[in-house]
Amino acid sequence: MKTKVVLTFSPEASNQPITHNLIAKHHLLVNILRAEIDEVGGKMVLELSGKADDIRGGIDYLKANGVGVRPIKEGVRRDDEACTHCGMCVSICPTKALTMDLKTGKVSFNEDKCVACGVCIDACPPRAMEILI
Amino acid sequence: MTASEFKEYVKANGVKKAAREVDVVTTGTFGAMCSSGAYINFGHADPPIKMQKIWLDGVPAQAGLAAVDGYIGATALDETNNMMHGGAHVIEDLVRGKAVRLRATGHGTDCYPRKEIDTYVSLRTVNQAVLMNVRNAYQNYAVATNSSAKTLYTYMGKLLPEFGNATFSSAGELSPLMNDPYYRTIGIGTRIFLGGTQGYVMWEGTQFNPGAPRTPNGVPKRPAGTLAVIGDLKQMNPEFLKGLTFTRYGSSLGIGIGVPIPILDEDMARCCAVTNNDILAAVFDYSQPTRSRPVLREVSYAELRSGDIDIKGKQVPTSPLSSMYKARQVSEVLKSWILKGEFTIQEPVQSFPKDRPLRTLDVRTEREAT
Structure with missing residues (x-):
């Protein structure tokens, strides 16, 4: 089983070896898609692979240690009314979460592929993309 | 017929039959058009x-x-x-x-x-609120890419470093002036679709450059003709008029424009049968901050629309800046107006000039400018 999560943590929680613990103690395969830290804390986007029980255990471990855990679907949102389907975003999206259907000319947003990197946000001319984390 | 339908029709039935059977082809484009604005009497x-x-x-x-x-x-x-x-x-x-x-x-x-x-x-x-745009609907434009090591923010969108992507802005085969390359039916007074209502071509657009290099079928390979257009802002529809933001460049107006092209004869039918395979644009490196950037290569709109192009051996993902989805909508709405008799074709009251040099701005003395 695989799942993508957005982690937010306080400066205190930033000092813990959480990735190591997810791997060593919860037997998860961890793919770090994005990580950043600043004076108010850190954000990380992880893809976790493993048994369902282990994923649940890992997420419980994170929550118990003060790490905010949210599904990736709450990472980036598209305002469908604002989108003009111009396609500016499709060439810059590193994970091809934004693609154009060549038949209809419509741009679709596949949230499962999105890693909330935010590259599309300031590239979108009608400002239809919003990052929530 | 819309321009898309007409191209399919010609493919299946040939130019002769298309010229006989089809009266009008509706074109469309929806893109960022900076030389736009509105006059208002308060x-x-x-x-x-x-x-x-x-x-x-x-x-x-x-x-x-x-x-x-x-x-x-x-x-x-x-x-x-x-x-x-x-x-x-x-x-x-x-x-x-x-x-x-x-x-x-x-x-x-x-x-x-x-x-x-x-x-x-x-x-x-x-009192009056009138959209009056001095340069819209460029007949072809450029493809922008970036060879430098940093991301560029341009009016051609966000250009990623080291040929990370390439952007282009024409609606290609749907675009009005691509279907009437020598301005036979489009001129001053042509009635058009503008921002969701009826508007008019009021003049040649600024930087009108009919002398741009062309392919043997007459389609320009570089920015060429442009339209100056006018229409009643009070009748416009936000579906076809949108404020856009290009980061670190500023704002621009996304606007839908459609021009009906009467199929006068076989030659006109041949022009309107043009496809993205036949239309070429030049790729420019926007990291060169100069008026005369070198051309990296020429590429067809079919290649641009496929999702990536080859630049110096690298597969570079492409992005349109003009919405094909909205361009089609424009051509379909215009077609429906014509079919319902709400929109009639207006012959231009005057044609555009056939030659018009494109001048540049240089630092000159008063004597040199006189």
Whole structure:
């Protein structure tokens, strides 16, 4: 089983070896898609692979240690009314979460592929993309 | 028929039959068109004011006409908002029926004693509100890419470093002037679809350059013809008029334009049968900050639309800046108007010039400029 999560943590929680613990103690395969830290804390986007029980255990471990855990679907949102389907975003999206259907000319947003990197946000001319984390 | 339908029809039935059977082809484009704006007559205040400076929602509008006429340009920017809010957004807000804040100052004269006003206006409260764009619907444009090591923010969008992507802005085979490459049916007075209502071509667009290099079928390979257009802002539809923001460049107006092309003869049918395979554009490196950037290669719109192109051996993902989805909508709406008899084809009252040199701005002495 695989799942993508957005982690937010306080400066205190930033000092813990959480990735190591997810791997060593919860037997998860961890793919770090994005990580950043600043004076108010850190954000990380992880893809976790493993048994369902282990994923649940890992997420419980994170929550118990003060790490905010949210599904990736709450990472980036598209305002469908604002989108003009111009396609500016499709060439810059590193994970091809934004693609154009060549038949209809419509741009679709596949949230499962999105890693909330935010590259599309300031590239979108009608400002239809919003990052929530 | 829409331009897309016509191309399919010609493929199946040939040019001769298409010329016999089809009367009108509707084209369409929806893209960022910076040389756009609207003039507005606000009506007179009491006591009256001769406006010398005007702001609409904080965006400076051009005064310097008579007392209460102003022109708001699409790329005029609100100085306090980090290039994120400009004239294009104000125009969209007006079309959406919103009230916008009007501030104006004047010197105060015997006939116009008032020196300032701070109020709200909307399309309901003003006299004329007319979209008047001096350069729209470029007949072909460029492909932009970036060879440098840093991301560039341009009017051609976000260009990733080291040929990370390439952007292009023409609607290609759907675009009005691509289907009438020598301006046989499009000229001054042509009735068009503009921002969701009927408008007109009022002149050749600025930087009109019919002498651009062309392929053997007549389609320009570089930016060539342009249209200056006009229409009633009060009748426009926000579906086809949108304020856009290009990061670190500023605002621009996304606008839908459609031109009906009467199939006068076989030659016209052949022109309207043009496809993305036949239309070429030049790829330019926008990291070169000069007027004459070198051409990296020429590429067809079919390749651009496929999702990536080859630049110096690298597969580079491409992005259109003009919406094919909306361009098709424009051509379909225009077709439906014509079929319902709501829109009639207007023959131009005057054709565009056949040659027009494209001049540049250089630093000259008074004598050199005379």
